Each structure stands twice: as structure tokens, then as C-alpha cells.
Amino acid sequence: MSKKYSRIISTGSYLPEKILTNYDLEKMVDTSHNWIFERTGINQRHIADENESTVDMAYEASLKSIKKSNINAEDIDMIIVATTTPERAFPSTAVLLQNKLDIKDCFAFDINAACTGFIYALDIADKYIKNNSINNILVIGTEKMSTLVDWSDRNTCVLFGDGAGSVIIGSSNNPGIISSTIGSNGNYKDLLTVNPDSDFIEMKGNDVFKIAVNTMGKIARETLDQHDLKIDDVDWLIPHQANSRIISAIAKKLSLPSEKIIMTVGNHGNTSAASIPLAIDYAVESGDLKKEDTILLEAFGAGFTWGSTLLKF
Ligand code: UT7
Numbered sequence: 123m124s125k126k127y128s129r130i131i132s133t134g135s136y137l138p139e140k141i142l143t144n145y146d147l148e149k150m151v152d153t154s155h156n157w158i159f160e161r162t163g164i165n166q167r168h169i170a171d172e173n174e175s176t177v178d179m180a181y182e183a184s185l186k187s188i189k190k191s192n193i194n195a196e197d198i199d200m201i202i203v204a205t206t207t208p209e210r211a212f213p214s215t216a217v218l219l220q221n222k223l224d225i226k227d228c229f230a231f232d233i234n235a236a237c238t239g240f241i242y243a244l245d246i247a248d249k250y251i252k253n254n255s256i257n258n259i260l261v262i263g264t265e266k267m268s269t270l271v272d273w274s275d276r277n278t279c280v281l282f283g284d285g286a287g288s289v290i291i292g293s294s295n296n297p298g299i300i301s302s303t304i305g306s307n308g309n310y311k312d313l314l315t316v317n318p319d320s321d322f323i324e325m326k327g328n329d330v331f332k333i334a335v336n337t338m339g340k341i342a343r344e345t346l347d348q349h350d351l352k353i354d355d356v357d358w359l360i361p362h363q364a365n366s367r368i369i370s371a372i373a374k375k376l377s378l379p380s381e382k383i384i385m386t387v388g389n390h391g392n393t394s395a396a397s398i399p400l401a402i403d404y405a406v407e408s409g410d411l412k413k414e415d416t417i418l419l420e421a422f423g424a425g426f427t428w429g430s431t432l433l434k435f
Pocket of ligand 1: 154157158161162237276277280326327328329331334364365368392423424
């Protein structure tokens with residue numbers, strides 16, 4: 123029997139209609155467009171409506187990826203949702219999404235690895251396809267970060283946005299996902315966290331910045347070395363979109379030209395687990411990402427958690 127691989131067969135995304143610009147934020151806290159843009163590369167972020175949940179956003183993104191694929195919703199065997207902002211403690215966002223998509227014969231669950239959630243979910247999906255009889259997996263990152271943000275704290279409220287991105291992973295005879303690395307270290311639990319007393323995000327931004335650059339630079343280098351690849355062999359780096367300066371610093375460490383980076387943080391802000399699938403779909407829709415391109419995905423988030431995926435699109 124020939125070897126089975128997992129592969130992205132389609133992508134989709136959803137961004138809420140409401141846009142909050144840096145200029146809007148100037149009216150809310152003591153900040154300026156220049157400060158935000160120069161420190162983060164962020165111009166604007168999308169903010170979900172009060173009645174719009176992570177399930178609703180995941181549903182919209184899912185419909186698009188299903189439409190762009192050659193399968194029907196009922197062909198989906200498994201749903202993995204990466205989120206830190208579930209609509210309910212339970213049932214999981216994935217099961218609520220299964221219900222909304224009206225998929226009867228399927229199993230569904232959430233994972234929480236903060237901003238690295240989508241990479242964790244892809245890793246799980248890849249292993250299910252390679253080891254089991256599962257054929258089609260819907261993998262989503264969906265976040266309503268606006269509910270975790272203290273809108274009077276300028277240190278954090280300028281950084282985050284809402285949205286959802288989805289991919290359908292199918293089985294294939296040719297390599298799609300080539301390798302995947304995930305990790306975590308709970309020693310850093312208090313550098314980036316939701317404070318249990320306030321229920322708001324708190325972050326030691328400077329410390330997170332440095333460790334994010336070093337960790338993502340290191341895992342990217344290790345992934346390339348493991349596969350005997352040079353940086354020239356990579357067509358696209360699609361990193362977690364937290365801060366354009368973090369992304370540029372990683373690219374510099376890797377000697378990767380900026381033309382090979384998909385950068386969406388300017389328009390989306392940091393959408394946590396949704397940022398990578400949103401960026402993948404953006405790259406597909408803009409015509410940048412082509413079949414058989416070699417892509418390196420990378421993420422870093424609260425925990426700390428981190429991960430990378432090397433794949434052929
Ligand atoms: O998604 C998971 C991973 N998350 C990240 O990767 C985020 C990593 N961290 C960062 O992106 C950056 O550290 C920030 C964008 C959060 C902050 O940038 P920074 O260059 O590290 O600034 P800083 O924290 O050193 O703050 C510099 C100053 C402070 O003032 P003082 O103490 O020097 O007087 C802040 O109070 O900037 C001040 N400041 C602001 N000023 C205007 C902080 N936020 C703002 C603001 N507007 N919104």
C-alpha cells in the first residue's frame with residue numbers, strides 16, 4: 123500500500139464587518155496611530171459584533187473552505203477547533219460548529235494552545251490522516267479576542283483582533299504536510315496570561331517579544347536542517363501575526379527576504395489561533411500562494427507554546 127500523506131485541499135476565512143482603526147483607539151486610550159504602527163505594524167483590526175460568537179465566525183470560514191473544496195460537509199470525518207475564546211465552556215466550539223454545519227457522522231473537539239493552537243491542530247490532523255482511516259478533517263482557528271481585552275489598558279487593547287480561518291485537510295498520495303514540531307513550557311505561564319481575577323489579558327510584552335523571536339528563529343532553522351533544506355527552498359514563511367517587528371526579526375535571523383513573508387498583522391491585528399489560517403487564506407485569495415509551493419508555518423503564544431509546520435501546498 124502506498125504511503126498516505128495529509129494535504130491542505132482548501133482554505134477559507136471570515137473577518138467581522140466592524141473595523142477598529144488606530145485612530146479610533148486614539149479616542150479610547152492614551153495612544154497614537156504612530157506608536158501602534160511603529161511598534162507593531164498594526165493599522166486596524168476587525169471586532170466581532172456582540173452577538174457574533176467564535177462558532178458563528180468559524181461557521182462562515184468553514185462554509186468558504188467547504189465551497190472551495192471538492193467535498194461536501196457530510197464528507198468531513200473530524201473537526202478540530204483551535205480557540206482560546208470558546209462560545210461556551212461546553213459543549214466545545216467544534217461540536218457547536220458540527221451542529222451548525224449539520225454534520226451527523228463526525229467527531230469534533232477543541233484544543234487550546236493559545237496563539238499556537240492552529241499549529242497544534244494541524245499536527246493532530248496530520249497524525250490522524252497518516253495513522254487512521256480518516257480522510258477529511260476541518261481545521262479551524264477562531265477567536266473573539268475582543269472579549270479578553272481590557273479596553274482601558276493601552277498595553278494590550280491595541281494588539282488584538284477577531285476572526286476565523288479554516289482549512290480542510292485531506293489524504294493524499296503526495297506529501298503535503300512534511301513535518302511538524304510542537305512544544306510548550308509552563309515556566310513562562312505568567313508572562314502572557316488571562317488574569318483569573320480580572321479575566322483580561324496581561325502581558326510582559328518585551329519579554330514575550332524576545333523569547334518569541336529566539337524560539338521561532340530556532341525552530342525554523344531546526345526544521346530546515348532536519349529536511350536538508352536551505353532558506354532558498356522555502357517559497358513562503360507564514361508566521362503567527364502578532365507584531366511585524368517580531369516577524370522581520372525572525373526573517374533576518376533566517377536571511378529570508380521580506381518578499382517571501384505573508385504579512386497580515388497590519389489589517390488583522392493579533393487574532394491568536396486564527397492568525398495563521400487567516401493569513402493562509404489571504405495568500406491563496408491574493409494569488410501569492412500556488413500549488414506545490416513550499417511553506418513554513420510558525421507560531422508562538424501563551425504558555426509558552428510554540429510550533430512549526432513544513433508543508434507543500
Ligand atoms: O501572540 C502571542 C505573542 N505576543 C507577542 O508576540 C507580543 C510581543 N510583544 C510585543 O509585540 C511588544 O512588546 C509590544 C508591542 C506589546 C510593546 O512594544 P515594546 O516596544 O516592547 O514597548 P514596551 O512594552 O517596552 O513599552 C514602551 C513604552 C512604555 O512606556 P514607558 O514605561 O517606557 O514610559 C509603555 O507604557 O510604551 C508605552 N506604551 C504605549 N504608548 C502608547 C505601551 N502601550 C502603548 C500604547 N500607546 N498603546
